[in-house]
Amino acid sequence: MRIKRLVAEIGRDLVRFEEAVYNIKSRAIQNAVILGFAPLLTLIFLCKVSFLLGTRHRKxxxxxxxxxxxxxxxxxxxxxxxxxxxxxxxxxxxxxxxxxxxxxxxxxxxxxxxxxxxxxxxxxxxxxxxxxxxxxxxxxxxxx
Structure with a gap:
């Protein structure tokens, strides 16, 4: 259940980011935003995944x-x-x-x-x- 929620949350984050980027008119600014925020989005994704992996309880x-x-x-x-x-x-x-x-x-x-x-x-x-x-x-x- 937590994995489904996490995947849905990550998907919503990516869709919001994509919509925001493609609303920008200039292609050069779009590319700059994508290159500038790609490491941040990757870090957020890795934090969410690592938190999920680190906190799941195994029996x-x-x-x-x-x-x-x-x-x-x-x-x-x-x-x-x-x-x-x-x-x-x-x-x-x-x-x-x-x-x-x-x-x-x-x-x-x-x-x-x-x-x-x-x-x-x-x-x-x-x-x-x-x-x-x-x-x-x-x-x-x-x-x-």
């Missing part, structure tokens, strides 16, 4: 470790050296704190940590992609 005895799904995606996208240097330590620290909170019975704190981890990993991944791309472009510029 299974054996569950995957927190952030296993996003970790698989990050491992696929990022080279091993960068993953070990940047992401692995953050995951290890988070899981230690998460399990400590779960063991002490602070379920809401553990859920909040889960949400924070998703947001941290996503923002770190975007930052890594941006700096990596900028470094490659600078190296290419330096060669020419």
């Amino acid at each position: 299974r005895l054996i569950v995957a470790a927190p952030a296993s799904a996003i970790l698989a995606v990050i491992r696929f996208l990022v080279p091993k050296r960068a993953f070990d240097r940047i992401f692995a330590q953050a995951i290890e620290d988070f899981r230690e704190e998460y399990y400590h909170e779960v063991a002490n019975g602070r379920e809401w704190r553990a859920r909040w940590l889960h949400v924070c981890l998703y947001l941290t990993l996503i923002s770190t991944l975007f930052l890594w992609f941006g700096t990596s791309t900028a470094k490659k472009m600078f190296d290419l510029w330096k060669i020419t």
